[in-house]
Amino acid sequence: MKGLAPIVGTMALVGTVPLITSSNVVLNFLVMVFLIALVGQGWNLLGGYGGQYSFGHAAFFGTGAYVTAVLQMHYGVNAWLSFGIGIVGGAVVGSAIGALSFRSGLKGSYFALVTLAFAEVLRIAASVAPITGAGVGTLIRLDLRPEAFQFQSRAPFYWIALGLVGASLILIRAIEHSRFGAYLVAVRENEDAAEALGVDPAAVKLGAMTISAAITAAAGCFYAQYFLFIDAGIAYGPWISIEALLAPLVGGIGTVFGPLLGALAVRTLGELGRLMAGDAPGLDLVIYGCVLILVVAVAPRGIVGVLSGLRGHALSHKAALPTPLERDNG
Amino acid sequence: MTGAVYALVALGLTLIYGVLHIINFAHGALLTAAMFAALFAYQLWGFDPYVAAIFLTPLFFLLGYGLQRFIIGPAAHGEDRNILLVTLGLAVVIENALLYAFRADTRTINLPHAFDVIEVGTTFLAVPRVIAFTVVFAVALGLWVILQRTDTGRAIRAVAKEKLGAELSGIDVAHIYAVTFGLGTACLAIAACLLIPTYYVSPHVGDAFVLIAFTVVVLGGMGSVPGALIGGLFIGVVESLSGFYLGESLGQISVFVMFILLLLFRPAGLFGAGT
Numbered sequence: 208m209k210g211l212a213p214i215v216g217t218m219a220l221v222g223t224v225p226l227i228t229s230s231n232v233v234l235n236f237l238v239m240v241f242l243i244a245l246v247g248q249g250w251n252l253l254g255g256y257g258g259q260y261s262f263g264h265a266a267f268f269g270t271g272a273y274v275t276a277v278l279q280m281h282y283g284v285n286a287w288l289s290f291g292i293g294i295v296g297g298a299v300v301g302s303a304i305g306a307l308s309f310r311s312g313l314k315g316s317y318f319a320l321v322t323l324a325f326a327e328v329l330r331i332a333a334s335v336a337p338i339t340g341a342g343v344g345t346l347i348r349l350d351l352r353p354e355a356f357q358f359q360s361r362a363p364f365y366w367i368a369l370g371l372v373g374a375s376l377i378l379i380r381a382i383e384h385s386r387f388g389a390y391l392v393a394v395r396e397n398e399d400a401a402e403a404l405g406v407d408p409a410a411v412k413l414g415a416m417t418i419s420a421a422i423t424a425a426a427g428c429f430y431a432q433y434f435l436f437i438d439a440g441i442a443y444g445p446w447i448s449i450e451a452l453l454a455p456l457v458g459g460i461g462t463v464f465g466p467l468l469g470a471l472a473v474r475t476l477g478e479l480g481r482l483m484a485g486d487a488p489g490l491d492l493v494i495y496g497c498v499l500i501l502v503v504a505v506a507p508r509g510i511v512g513v514l515s516g517l518r519g520h521a522l523s524h525k526a527a528l529p530t531p532l533e534r535d536n537g
Numbered sequence: 538m539t540g541a542v543y544a545l546v547a548l549g550l551t552l553i554y555g556v557l558h559i560i561n562f563a564h565g566a567l568l569t570a571a572m573f574a575a576l577f578a579y580q581l582w583g584f585d586p587y588v589a590a591i592f593l594t595p596l597f598f599l600l601g602y603g604l605q606r607f608i609i610g611p612a613a614h615g616e617d618r619n620i621l622l623v624t625l626g627l628a629v630v631i632e633n634a635l636l637y638a639f640r641a642d643t644r645t646i647n648l649p650h651a652f653d654v655i656e657v658g659t660t661f662l663a664v665p666r667v668i669a670f671t672v673v674f675a676v677a678l679g680l681w682v683i684l685q686r687t688d689t690g691r692a693i694r695a696v697a698k699e700k701l702g703a704e705l706s707g708i709d710v711a712h713i714y715a716v717t718f719g720l721g722t723a724c725l726a727i728a729a730c731l732l733i734p735t736y737y738v739s740p741h742v743g744d745a746f747v748l749i750a751f752t753v754v755v756l757g758g759m760g761s762v763p764g765a766l767i768g769g770l771f772i773g774v775v776e777s778l779s780g781f782y783l784g785e786s787l788g789q790i791s792v793f794v795m796f797i798l799l800l801l802f803r804p805a806g807l808f809g810a811g812t
Contacts, residue, residue, distance in 0.1 A: 258618075260621060262625065308801065316560040316617070317800060324748065325797065327793055328794060331793070489632075489633035489635075489637040489740070492630075492636075493629070493630050493633045496627065499623075500622075500626040504613075504614075
């Protein structure tokens with residue numbers, strides 16, 4: 208597949224980090240970067256390629272995290288299996304919300320609002336329902352065996368997170384070059400025109416939202432397994448919805464590598480802020496908010512846009528838009 | 538009384554939506570900021586919140602004006618999606634700056650007259666509620682007069698209807714946008730001063746109000762002033778009833794669920810002109 212080489216190359220290069228250093232600080236930091244990159248990649252498919260801005264991706268992250276944790280703790284399901292079911296659970300929630308909102312024709316700010324409201328409903332529900340541990344949260348029992356998806360050192364977690372990011376990169380790359388991807392971009396650029404050419408916008412958006420939710424849910428499952436603790440505020444809180452859209456926006460929306468670059472930049476900024484001002488609550492989010500406004504104001508195409516601007520190339524997704532459509536329908 | 542304050546918060550939101558056609562995600566954070574301002578006006582200088590409203594309202598008008606004119610407008614490049622993101626970014630900045638400065642503590646003030654009651658026939662009414670109710674209706678009336686009877690009001694309505702046409706007739710659209718945003722923010726300052734005698738303040742207090750305000754706005758129809766008033770009162774009643782029967786957390790859920798159902802099945806609202 209075209210464009211596979213840079214992904215595999217990046218993955219192989221980044222994969223050597225645990226061999227060079229065993230510093231938990233470095234590995235922890237990079238694992239968080241991968242986690243946010245994964246959450247952001249989910250958002251990127253729907254928001255970047257599909258043009259549907261969700262403000263409630265926490266709904267999928269949280270569902271993945273809770274399904275993983277609750278299945279293990281209350282039903283004794285194997286951790287790896289729970290992980291898989293968690294991803295499916297997120298996808299189910301995504302397609303349910305998507306089916307409801309796209310069928311009603313919600314778009315733009317209405318769509319952003321309804322996703323936000325769904326995430327809030329789930330957050331409140333999780334903070335009162337007994338099965339999620341209500342306000343106390345859910346703890347996954349410490350069980351340091353690979354069968355239980357828990358490891359003595361950080362390195363295996365690091366490779367798993369990296370593997371998930373790599374898989375998401377390949378998936379997005381494949382979608383970008385598929386007929387479905389072309390439909391999705393067509394819907395983003397002009398929904399009416401796409402419909403007139405025979406694309407079913409509701410079905411295309413629903414598909415994107417389901418895959419998007421699955422990717423973000425995978426990050427949630429990983430979070431639960433990595434930190435072994437979640438509560439309603441972590442799983443369904445607004446912070447993750449913000450990180451989800453910030454990473455691709457900073458990196459460059461509608462690009463394969465955008466979320467990963469963005470997650471790295473955003474997390475680095477957050478850490479720098481923490482170093483300079485101490486571990487004060489809220490400060491990292493103040494920085495994120497400023498970055499968000501600045502990016503929208505100054506570099507709306509993110510890091511990828513700036514880089515390709517420097518190299519004098521036009522953004523590939525803008526140029527690539529008309530050809531597949533003409534070929535398929537014209 | 539919460540219904541009346543919801544109506545006021547929603548009034549600001551609906552005004553901004555009606556003219557700028559954007560959803561202002563920073564609305565809740567600005568309300569929180571106004572509540573902190575009212576709190577400190579009382580604690581540091583001893584201003585009664587009802588007195589503080591007199592100078593906080595113009596102050597927040599200027600703040601809103603400045604935000605739209607110098608941050609949201611230029612940063613958004615005129616694209617709706619960008620405005621969504623910029624107001625979201627503003628909300629995150631304001632809320633967390635407050636969190637950073639004042640921590641997550643919940644603060645309240647004790648006013649001597651906060652628990653006064655007056656007797657009307659056979660029922661007792663709490664004074665702050667009566668005041669809130671009266672003020673909200675006065676503000677709504679005042680806004681209506683501004684929109685209907687002044688030149689600025691006419692310009693605002695012109696921009697809301699036909700932006701390009703208004704610009705061609707010599708109206709400074711950027712200025713009118715900022716004035717509208719300022720008016721919406723000024724409503725929040727008043728709402729904050731009405732809330733503070735009986736409510737608490739914390740950096741996230743605005744969140745609870747803003748989602749309810751969104752519900753009110755959608756219920757009443759985006760951009761409709763009477764819709765915001767009736768919607769606000771209606772949601773206030775629904776919330777207290779469901780809070781009474783279902784407990785506080787589930788009562789909150791019922792408002793969100795109603796909001797989602799409303800968006801899905803009747804996005805134009807009860808009084809909306811259609812989307």
